[in-house]
């Protein structure tokens with residue numbers, strides 16, 4: 104794919120993209136394989152919202168990810184699989200092998216009755232089969248719903264039932280550092296109440312003993328073996344759903360963010376090529392999990408659309424020790440390394456002795472994603488991993504945006520620690536105040552919105568379009584609202600400061616405070632709770648829960664443990680509160696709204712700056728909440 108090569112290129116391409124967006128995107132879309140060309144590039148309305156890109160175009164995304172490369176690149180490595188255990192051998196998967204595997208699996212899905220438009224849940228660890236699963240769905244026009252392997256049975260069940268999945272792809276278990284994690288047992292528990300699921304396909308990874316329910320559970324390897332390694336692609340409309348990915352918001356249950364096929368393909372491929380400046384012999388490694396949007400866009404789809412070679416890593420940054428990432432970089436001569444600030448901070452804290460043994464000379468570009476990167480971590484990453492020779496691309500985007508919207512282009516855009524810098528061509532950010540008035544000029548701060556559609560923008564929240572409208576398109580009329588706060592510096596560079604809604608970002612994972620609160624409230628002793636985020640050295644934000652117990656005096660470790668177990672069971676380990684405080688009351692306004700601003704200040708230990716407390720119903724609760732903090736001196 105042709106990419107921007109200089110700052111002047113970027114500026115002229117940006118200008119074209121704003122002045123003639125349809126012409127701009129059409130030229131990019133033309134670099135792909137389409138069955139039928141579109142009749143109209145864009146049809147949009149941010150009020151409903153209805154957004155259609157490449158109207159009436161038809162295509163199959165896997166043909167673009169795989170088939171298209173076979174004439175020249177059949178033997179090129181698509182994926183290098185690096186297992187959890189360093190002693191287990193690496194697996195090289197060529198584009199031809201990828202084709203064969205995806206086709207066989209797609210044939211199995213067809214045999215199981217999966218048809219175009221049907222939903223398939225993927226609940227798997229980071230192994231190549233998870234990616235085969237996504238692509239096998241796309242091959243036949245089925246819609247994948249990947250659920251992160253760390254979610255609990257309850258969370259998995261909710262997601263399966265929201266989109267009525269027919270089949271679940273899973274494994275017996277997962278290797279994660281020195282732990283083995285059950286996967287099939289969790290699926291079994293979830294499926295007790297999932298009437299839509301007819302089959303599961305189980306890939307044996309850990310070879311642990313699992314229960315296989317006759318007539319429902321099938322062995323992956325056995326099923327795949329007997330299938331031909333060819334499967335005709337099913338051509339779908341550009342606006343046919345490609346996948347659903349659940350993400351947390353400020354209220355209620357997680358939303359199923361829906362992405363469609365044509366626009367998602369065009370935007371993810373374009374953004375990957377431009378942001379990373381990937382060249383044909385480079386080795387790219389994104390350390391995310393396919394359970395998150397970063398894994399969807401920048402492990403599965405975009406690298407393949409660019410015929411790239413990428414590393415798939417099963418393990419964790421700290422096993423067998425905190426040098427694992429750097430060992431893998433050296434082992435596979437990784438040129439492009441893309442990770443999250445939380446990992447950088449954790450590895451920085453582990454000490455330079457874990458970096459020293461490795462050369463890291465293959466690296467050309469470093470990336471960051473998922474949360475604001477603090478200057479300290481940025482500088483450490485640049486100096487110790489990039490040896491001050493690799494540009495850092497701090498990429499800002501969201502599940503809902505499908506691809507990177509604000510980021511430096513590697514080696515082209517001047518970088519600045521803590522800043523995602525400039526919008527990609529085609530992206531029109533705007534800052535607004537709380538009333539929705541545009542904040543113009545530089546050296547300003549406001550709520551980050553986008554005023555024009557890009558091809559991979561969210562189309563709907565599955566089964567509830569009104570929620571999509573309310574959440575993203577109603578706060579500020581005519582704008583897509585990101586939920587993030589943002590600064591624009593004197594040169595027009597953007598710095599994303601974090602969420603302005605009730606979403607917490609823990610180690611780059613989005614956690615809805617409302618979800619954690621409703622889990623806590625399920626405890627029979629808990630009357631009400633308020634959950635907020637507080638600054639955490641490694642995780643970015645930690646989870647702080649204030650709970651009102653019916654037994655006022657009880658602030659016991661037993662109760663806290665029960666509450667943590669409850670959250671673990673309802674959502675999963677990523678949502679476990681770091682701190683729980685049992686309180687007698689919560690600071691509420693006269694209209695009954697919890698004043699989270701005050702609770703945040705208290706959790707930060709900033710008791711002197713609680714701000715205006717005059718609207719509180721009962722101001723005395725504040726002193727009671729602060730009191731134990733003063734005692735513990737924390």
Ligand code: 7RM
Nearest residue numbers: 472473474475497498499500501502599602
């Ligand atoms: C890709 C992803 C989205 C939220 C988003 C932000 C935060 C992500 C950055 C960032 C500052 C960044 N999708 N966020 N990237 N904040 N700088 N480079 O993370 O849907 O899981 O989360 O993450 O608050 O709204 S996500």
